[in-house]
Every structure is written in C-alpha cells, then in structure tokens.
Amino acid sequence: MNRTLILTKILLKNGSDSIKNGGKKKLNRASMIIVLILFACVPFVLSIGGMISTLFDTLKVINQQGLILAMAMPAVVIIIFFFGIAYIINTFYFSTDIENLLPLPLKPAEILGAKFATVLVYEYITEAVILIPVFAVYGVKNRESLLFYMFGILIFLILPVIPLVTASIIDMVIMRFTNLAKNKDAFRIFGGIFAMVIALTINIYAQRFAMNITDPNKVMELLNKGNNSLIEITSSFFPSTKIAVYCMINSSSLSGIYQLLIFIIITVFAFLIFIMLGKMLYFAGVIGISETASKRKVLSKRELGKNTRMSPVVYSYTIKELKLLFRTPVYFLNCILMNFLWPIFLMLPIIAQPKSANNLTSLIPYIQNSSSGPMVISAALACGIFITASNMITSTSISREGKNLFFIKYIPVDYTKQMMGKVMSGMIMGIMGMLMIIPIAIFMLKLKVYIVVISFIVSILGIFFSALFGILIDVIMPKLNWDTEQKAVKQNFNGLISIFGSFGIAALIVFFSVKFPLDLIKIIIAVTIIFGIIDFILYKILTNYCVKRLKGIDC
Amino acid sequence: MIDLINVNKSYGGENKAVDGINISIRDGEVFGFLGPNGAGKTTTIKLITGILDFDSGSIKINDISIKDNPIGAKKQFGFVPDSPDMFLRLKGIEYLNFMADIYEVSSEVRKERIEKLSKRFEMTKALGDQIQSYSHGMRQKIIIIGALIHEPSVWILDEPMTGLDPKSSYILKEMMREHADKGNTVFFSTHILEVAEKICDRVAVINKGKIIFVGTLNEMRNHFKENESLEKMFLEMTENE
Numbered sequence: 001m002n003r004t005l006i007l008t009k010i011l012l013k014n015g016s017d018s019i020k021n022g023g024k025k026k027l028n029r030a031s032m033i034i035v036l037i038l039f040a041c042v043p044f045v046l047s048i049g050g051m052i053s054t055l056f057d058t059l060k061v062i063n064q065q066g067l068i069l070a071m072a073m074p075a076v077v078i079i080i081f082f083f084g085i086a087y088i089i090n091t092f093y094f095s096t097d098i099e100n101l102l103p104l105p106l107k108p109a110e111i112l113g114a115k116f117a118t119v120l121v122y123e124y125i126t127e128a129v130i131l132i133p134v135f136a137v138y139g140v141k142n143r144e145s146l147l148f149y150m151f152g153i154l155i156f157l158i159l160p161v162i163p164l165v166t167a168s169i170i171d172m173v174i175m176r177f178t179n180l181a182k183n184k185d186a187f188r189i190f191g192g193i194f195a196m197v198i199a200l201t202i203n204i205y206a207q208r209f210a211m212n213i214t215d216p217n218k219v220m221e222l223l224n225k226g227n228n229s230l231i232e233i234t235s236s237f238f239p240s241t242k243i244a245v246y247c248m249i250n251s252s253s254l255s256g257i258y259q260l261l262i263f264i265i266i267t268v269f270a271f272l273i274f275i276m277l278g279k280m281l282y283f284a285g286v287i288g289i290s291e292t293a294s295k296r297k298v299l300s301k302r303e304l305g306k307n308t309r310m311s312p313v314v315y316s317y318t319i320k321e322l323k324l325l326f327r328t329p330v331y332f333l334n335c336i337l338m339n340f341l342w343p344i345f346l347m348l349p350i351i352a353q354p355k356s357a358n359n360l361t362s363l364i365p366y367i368q369n370s371s372s373g374p375m376v377i378s379a380a381l382a383c384g385i386f387i388t389a390s391n392m393i394t395s396t397s398i399s400r401e402g403k404n405l406f407f408i409k410y411i412p413v414d415y416t417k418q419m420m421g422k423v424m425s426g427m428i429m430g431i432m433g434m435l436m437i438i439p440i441a442i443f444m445l446k447l448k449v450y451i452v453v454i455s456f457i458v459s460i461l462g463i464f465f466s467a468l469f470g471i472l473i474d475v476i477m478p479k480l481n482w483d484t485e486q487k488a489v490k491q492n493f494n495g496l497i498s499i500f501g502s503f504g505i506a507a508l509i510v511f512f513s514v515k516f517p518l519d520l521i522k523i524i525i526a527v528t529i530i531f532g533i534i535d536f537i538l539y540k541i542l543t544n545y546c547v548k549r550l551k552g553i554d555c
Numbered sequence: 556m557i558d559l560i561n562v563n564k565s566y567g568g569e570n571k572a573v574d575g576i577n578i579s580i581r582d583g584e585v586f587g588f589l590g591p592n593g594a595g596k597t598t599t600i601k602l603i604t605g606i607l608d609f610d611s612g613s614i615k616i617n618d619i620s621i622k623d624n625p626i627g628a629k630k631q632f633g634f635v636p637d638s639p640d641m642f643l644r645l646k647g648i649e650y651l652n653f654m655a656d657i658y659e660v661s662s663e664v665r666k667e668r669i670e671k672l673s674k675r676f677e678m679t680k681a682l683g684d685q686i687q688s689y690s691h692g693m694r695q696k697i698i699i700i701g702a703l704i705h706e707p708s709v710w711i712l713d714e715p716m717t718g719l720d721p722k723s724s725y726i727l728k729e730m731m732r733e734h735a736d737k738g739n740t741v742f743f744s745t746h747i748l749e750v751a752e753k754i755c756d757r758v759a760v761i762n763k764g765k766i767i768f769v770g771t772l773n774e775m776r777n778h779f780k781e782n783e784s785l786e787k788m789f790l791e792m793t794e795n796e
Contacts, residue, residue, distance in 0.1 A: 412629035
C-alpha cells in the first residue's frame with residue numbers, strides 16, 4: 001500500500017512538472033496562468049450557480065428541489081465515466097512511463113492503484129466545476145445543516161470511484177481480448193471517435209430533456225411519467241448513484257447516514273473487484289503495448305520514385321506537420337477531428353429538438369433578402385476565426401515539438417519559414433472546417449452562391465488571423481516538457497487562451513456589424529482593409545518578435 | 556573546418572557550462588571530443604550547431620560564422636543528435652525525403668543517395684515503416700542517413716555509436732575515415748576511449764566546461780601519466796564500458 005502511495009505521488013509530480021520544478025521565474029509564470037484560468041472559470045461557475053438558483057426556485061414551488069441533486073450527480077457520474085474511458089486508456093496503457101514501471105518489482109495492484117489514483121485526482125477537478133456550485137447553492141437555499149456539507153465532501157470524494165472503476169474494467173477487457181491494440185494508434189483513434197459518438201448521443205438526450213425542464217407543465221408531466229426522465233436513464237447506468245443522491249437529500253435524518261454507509265460499502269466493493277480483475281487482466285494487456293506493426297518490405301522502384309520527389313521547403317514542412325497531426329492519436333482527436341465535426345455540431349440542435357427546424361425555416365426569407373448579405377459575411381469571418389482557433393493546431397505547434405525543439409534550430413531553414421509551415425497547417429485545417437460548414441449553410445439557410453463565395457474568401461483573412469495569433473501565444477510560453485502527447489495539447493493553456501481570445505474577437509465582429517450596419521460592398525472593403533492590416537501587423541510580429549523569442553528558447 | 560575561439564556559455568548567469576574553449580578542427584581530420592558524462596560535450600555541440608546561443612567568443616564552420624550567417628553555416632554540416640527519437644510517426648522514407656527538401660537536394664540525387672546509404676546501413680527493408688517501429692539502433696541509422704543526405708563537408712555527431720550493433724558501428728567508423736580522407740571534417744563526441752583510439756587523428760578532452768587537452772592520442776597518454784588528477788579522469792573514461 002505504501003509503495004502505491006509513493007508511486008501515486010511520483011506520477012502526479014510528473015504530470016505537473018512545469019509548475020513545480022524550475023526557478024522562481026517559472027513559478028511566477030505558473031501562478032499567473034493559474035490565476036488566468038481561475039478567472040476564465042469564474043463566469044462558467046457563476047452561470048451554473050445562477051442557473052441552479054433559478055431552477056431551485058421553480059422546483060421549490062412543487063416541492064421537488066431534490067431533483068437538482070438527482071440531475072447533477074448522475075450527470076457528473078456520466079461525464080466522469082466518458083472522460084474516464086479515454087483518460088484511463090491513456091494513463092494505464094499508452095503513457096510512456098509504462099516501460100519504466102514494468103521492469104520494477106511492483107505488483108499489478110500497486111501500479112493499477114497508483115494510476116487509478118492519478119486519474120481520480122484529475123477527475124476531481126472536472127467534478128468540482130459542477131458539483132461545488134450545485135452543493136453550495138442547494139445547501140444555502142435549502143437551509144441545510146453542517147452535516148449536509150460534511151456528507152457533501154465525502155460523497156464528492158467517493159462519487160467518481162464507481163464510474164472510473166467501470167471505465168477501467170471496460171478498458172482492461174478491451175485491451176486484453178482484442179488484437180486491435182497491436183496497432184495502438186488505430187485503436188486510440190477508434191476509441192476516441194467511439195467515445196465522442198456516445199458523448200454526442202448523450203448530448204442529444206440532455207438537450208431534449210433540458211427543453212422539457214424549462215416548462216413547468218412539462219416538469220409535472222415528466223415527474224408523473226417517471227421512467228422517461230434523464231434521472232432514470234442515468235440511474236439505470238449507475239444505479240448506485242441513486243443511493244448517493246438520497247443520502248444527500250436525507251442528510252439530516254438517520255436514513256441519510258445509513259445510505260452513506262451503504263454507498264461507501266458499495267464503492268469499496270467495486271474498487272476491490274477492480275483490483276481483482278486488474279490482477280488477471282492488466283499485465284496481460286499492457287505487456288507488449290509499445291510494439292508497432294511493421295512490414296519490413298523493400299520499397300519498389302515506383303514507390304521509391306514517388307517518395308523522393310523534391311518540393312519547396314515550406315510546402316514540405318506543412319505536409320510534415322499535417323502527417324504528424326493525422327497520425328498521432330491525441331493530435332488527431334483534438335486538432336483534426338473537430339474540423340470535420342462542425343456540421344454535426346450545427347445539426348445537433350435540430351436533431352435534438354426537431355421543432356427548432358421550423359424556427360429556422362421562418363428565418364430563410366429574411367436571410368435570402370439581399371440586405372442580409374453583409375451580416376452573412378461578418379458571420380463567416382467570425383466563424384473562420386473561431387474554427388481555426390478551436391482546432392488548436394498553431395496554438396500548440398511549438399509545444400508539440402517538446403524535447404525535440406532543438407531540431408528546428410540546427411536545420412538551415414529560417415525560423416519565419418518554419419513558423420509559416422506551422423501556420424499553413426493550421427490554416428488548411430481551418431479552411432477544411434469552413435468547407436464542411438458551407439454545404440450545411442447552403443442547405444439549411446438557402447444562401448445565394450455568390451454570397452457564399454465572397455464570405456468564404458473573406459473568412460480566409462480570419463483564418464489567417466487565428467493561425468498567426470495562435471502561434472504568437474505558443475511561442476511566448478510553449479509547454480515543452482511533457483512525457484505524453486496528451487499533455488502537449490489537452491493540458492496546454494495556450495490552446496484555451498487562443499480559443500477564448502478568438503471567441504472575443506469573433507463576438508466583437510458580430511457586435512459591430514449589428515451596431516453599424518453597412519451595405520455589401522462597404523462591408524467587404526471594410527473587413528478586407530481592417531483584417532488585412534491586422535494580419536499584416538501579426539505577420540510582422542511573427543517575423544521579428546517571434547523569431548527572436550524562438551531563438552531564445554533554451555533546449 | 557570548425558573553429559571555436561574563446562567560447563563561453565553559462566546557464567542563468569552563474570553556472571559556467573562552457574568556459575573559454577579554443578579548438579580548431581582542420582580539414583581531413585577525424586576529431587574526437589572526449590570527456591566524462593556531464594563535462595560539457597553536448598553543450599559545446601549545441602553551440603556549434605546553433606541550437607544554443609553562446610555568451611562570448613566566435614564559432615565558424617568552413618569560415619562561416621554561426622552567429623552572423625546561421626543559415627549559411629548550418630548548410631555546411633550534417634548533424635546527428637544524441638537522441639534519435641524524432642518524428643516517430645513518419646515513415647523512414649518520408650523522414651529522409653523531408654530532410655532532402657530541407658537541404659534542397661534534387662530528386663535524382665536524393666533518390667540515388669537514399670538507395671546507396673540505406674543499402675550500406677542495411678535499412679532498405681525498413682524505409683516503408685514508421686520510425687516508431689524501429690529499434691534504437693535503426694533509429695540512429697535513419698538519423699545518420701538523414702544527416703548525410705546533402706553530402707555535407709562537415710559531420711558533427713553526438714555520441715553516434717550508442718545503440719549501434721557492431722557491424723553498423725564498424726561501417727560508420729569506416730565512413731568517417733573515408734570522409735576525412737577526402738579532405739573533409741568529422742567531429743564527434745564520445746565518452747568511450749576505445750572508440751576514439753581506433754579512428755581519431757586528434758582528440759580534445761573536456762572536463763567541467765574546460766578543455767584540458769588537445770592533441771593526438773599518444774600525446775594524451777603521456778600527458779596524463781605526468782598529471783595525477785588527470786590520470787584519474789583518464790581511468791574513469793577507460794573504465795567506462
């Protein structure tokens with residue numbers, strides 16, 4: 001047990017090295033980032049709090065305020081479960097420390113325990129964002145006693161265990177009994193897409209449910225119907241969550257304590273099953289994980305000729321970036337897949353709430369009216385900015401080099417060209433995202449073709465803007481010290497900063513174009529001039545400041 | 556030809572990693588850079604290749620300053636870093652083609668060189684596979700081929716024998732000798748004396764950031780016998796592996 005604790009500590013330290021190690025300068029920068037992130041979270045937590053507060057008042061009228069806990073807790077459990085599937089595969093099987101741990105005289109249970117604990121700690125963060133405002137608002141508004149908060153802390157700590165155990169067992173079984181893992185890259189991409197599909201399905205159900213809950217009559221109906229509600233759906237996934245919910249609701253009575261005890265016993269039991277199964281499944285699944293499929297075949301004359309064509313440096317550099325993005329599972333799921341999913345995201349509300357399609361059709365006459373052209377153009381510009389920022393390709397492009405950053409310093413290609421190779425890769429995927437949306441826009445909004453063409457051309461200015469902005473942020477504080485690719489992209493604040501920043505700019509564009517309406521020709525000229533200048537300035541910053549900064553990064 | 560004149564590099568202003576180094580590596584020479592672990596070998600190589608900036612002094616490769624004309628200087632050499640774990644998800648052939656684009660080698664020439672070098676290092680069967688499926692030694696070999704794709708006159712190799720099997724190691728040593736005999740420069744670091752003994756015309760020994768000896772191997776042995784503290788370090792290096 002002791003060794004498990006030590007191992008957990010080491011694994012956690014490894015994950016947060018950029019914050020803990022290094023001198024004072026780094027620490028200051030790290031605390032700055034944490035403050036920034038907290039600020040970014042505040043509006044989110046506040047809006048959740050506000051939403052819950054209103055919901056509480058609505059439900060209090062019919063004395064059903066417990067429904068808040070009954071919705072939030074299973075929701076958290078499900079979120080943890082789905083994040084957990086990907087997270088656990090990465091930490092248990094695909095993280096690079098595995099090869100160093102396997103030769104040590106550690107029992108599977110010790111490695112599993114430590115790895116499970118690391119995942120648990122990270123999941124607490126996700127859990128905190130949702131459950132803390134829920135417990136706080138509910139507790140205060142319902143005038144709960146101290147016992148409620150103590151129960152709350154305990155439940156908070158043990159709630160994620162069961163979904164994570166379930167996710168672990170699913171992962172361990174898959175890894176043990178499928179040969180898919182022989183090609184670990186393909187498996188990770190497949191698993192990631194699978195998890196996303198499930199998440200989207202849940203999203204559709206949640207949206208349908210959310211629509212019903214805003215209407216008090218519907219709520220009554222829902223309560224009467226019983227079986228159809230989200231609570232029942234989620235509880236049927238993890239029935240034990242129901243006990244935790246009742247334990248919170250009854251915290252002031254004896255039955256609450258009784259339910260808490262039962263919940264703890266179930267959790268401990270689940271964890272023991274996990275360890276027991278782990279002993280049988282884990283080593284059998286993890287040994288040999290780093291093997292990669294290979295053919296070892298001599299290239300034919302034709303293949304060799306095809307693969308040795310000369311191309312310009314920036315082109316070749318861009319293609320290299322794209323190949324790595326497509327072939328590295330974590331990069332594919334975070335930076336590439338998103339660009340192709342935009343149409344699904346846009347269609348989602350319509351699939352979830354078929355009625356909203358009617359609202360949309362009533363919009364069509366307005367949009368087809370020629371006076372709406374300028375609005376479409378500024379919306380396309382905003383869209384290009386946002387799509388490109390959210391693929392995080394340029395805003396993690398320096399970070400993704402990691403320990404191999406030295407490569408860009410010894411090759412005889414100047415830094416501007418190399419950075420432009422990265423910018424191009426981000427732009428290509430941004431343009432891809434736009435191209436995915438356009439057919440949907442034509443189909444749903446019945447836009448005129450010439451407006452679409454002009455909007456697309458204008459949006460490229462926005463795409464260029466986001467790509468430059470992203471690399472500017474990443475070159476200022478790249479995250480180079482990572483041991484799994486996940487940390488270069490998912491645990492990299494530069495991506496978030498660039499998304500938030502670009503979202504702000506996109507919102508400004510929409511705001512101004514509503515506030516100061518211009519006709520079609522004027523808006524095209526205005527946008528081209530303004531963004532032409534901004535892009536030019538950013539490009540100049542890239543060739544001067546960014547080059548200096550990149551040169552100055554020690555590696 | 557590589558010239559280092561009074562080169563200094565410190566980390567964070569205090570810790571001197573490289574302390575007033577003077578070395579001149581002539582054309583036609585295989586030059587070994589020796590020293591125990593952590594002596595400053597890799598730092599010096601990083602300064603020569605432009606990966607790190609130095610505080611004072613000058614470094615020239617074929618008379619081109621790495622500080623004033625970095626692109627021109629970088630075109631002069633081929634560099635093999637100490638860790639070959641790069642671009643693991645590119646196929647071998649894709650990596651080599653990328654390097655050829657970087658060094659602007661024409662299609663015809665690169666094709667011929669890739670065929671020749673991969674045959675010599677017995678890598679022809681691996682070119683179509685991703686680098687992550689390679690063993691450590693194979694990764695080392697693909698990086699070496701990539702570094703030689705533009706036939707640079709100066710070779711800079713950081714611990715190039717690590718992980719190579721005896722045969723590949725022998726071939727590389729043979730190639731280093733041939734290259735120098737054609738009037739080119741080979742500069743490589745190692746902490747294993749035996750490797751240096753076999754192929755080096757001259758060596759430099761670095762310890763704690765300072766050059767403590769430059770000359771032939773015979774001169775080095777005599778020099779170290781007369782100096783007790785140096786002899787201890789010499790023993791350390793010979794004991795290694």
